[in-house]
Amino acid sequence: MARRKLIAGNWKMNCLKADAKALASDLAQRMKAAPGARFDMLICPPFPLIPVVVAAAEGSGIAVGGQDCHAKEKGAHTGDTSAWMLKDAGCSAVIVGHSERRTNHHETDAEIKAKAEAALAAGLLAIVCIGETLEQRDAGKTLEINRTQLHGSLPDGATATNTVIAYEPVWAIGTGRTATPA
Numbered sequence: 001m002a003r004r005k006l007i008a009g010n011w012k013m014n015c016l017k018a019d020a021k022a023l024a025s026d027l028a029q030r031m032k033a034a035p036g037a038r039f040d041m042l043i044c045p046p047f048p049l050i051p052v053v054v055a056a057a058e059g060s061g062i063a064v065g066g067q068d069c070h071a072k073e074k075g076a077h078t079g080d081t082s083a084w085m086l087k088d089a090g091c092s093a094v095i096v097g098h099s100e101r102r103t104n105h106h107e108t109d110a111e112i113k114a115k116a117e118a119a120l121a122a123g124l125l126a127i128v129c130i131g132e133t134l135e136q137r138d139a140g141k142t143l144e145i146n147r148t149q150l151h152g153s154l155p156d157g158a159t160a161t162n163t164v165i166a167y168e169p170v171w172a173i174g175t176g177r178t179a180t181p182a
Contacts, residue, residue: 005039006164008127010067010095013046020049021056028060037061042093047081054090065093065127068101071114073122083115083122093125097153099170102129109152116155120162128153131168134175 015023024043031041044065045053054064070080086094096119097112112128119126130149132142146167155163169179 003160006042007039008042008044008065008093008095008166010098011043011045011049012067012100015045015049017049017052020045021052024053024056024062028057028062031060031062044093044095047086047089050086050089050091063092064090065095065125066091067095068098069094069096069115069118069122069124071111071118073118083118083124087122087124091124093127093164094119095127095129095166097129097149099129099131099168099173109149112153113155116153116158116163120155120157125162125164126155126158127164127166128155128158129166129168131170134171134177137169137171 011020024045027041027043031037040063041061042063042065043053043057044067047066050064050066057064066081066083066086068081069083069086070077073082073084083094094115096115097107097109101107102112116126116128128150130146130153132145136142136145150165154165171177172179
């Protein structure tokens with residue numbers, strides 16, 4: 001079975017409504033002009049922009065996803081967004097375990113696994129990010145770090161149809177080093 005390529009764009013904490021609408025509309029027009037594309041496209045804007053992006057991407061074949069989710073469906077979790085809220089807003093996927101979340105929010109593999117399981121329970125594609133830092137790579141720990149993150153973050157019930165593993169070589173971000181397919 002040949003897998004389709006997934007091109008996913010994480011918009012991070014960028015764009016206001018007008019910019020998001022313009023960017024998503026432009027991408028939608030490009031996708032509509034290229035019928036039969038041999039890849040899937042996913043865009044992941046910040047949560048407040050999801051409705052604008054979903055509307056702009058409608059009918060284009062572009063999927064919209066969240067940048068993160070909480071492991072719980074609802075509750076007293078100020079500032080968090082559940083996988084079910086993302087689904088209700090029109091998302092079909094969510095990124096979990098991004099290096100910035102692992103670093104800036106000190107997220108553990110167990111927390112990421114719980115988020116990925118919530119994504120699956122809500123009917124979303126779980127995109128689980130793994131990757132080593134420059135220091136870890138230079139220390140020869142690439143396989144060890146990625147194996148540990150993968151085993152600790154992969155949700156129960158993960159399959160090739162409901163989960164994507166995104167290798168994010170953290171060492172290639174802003175270091176001048178380039179990751180190759182190898």
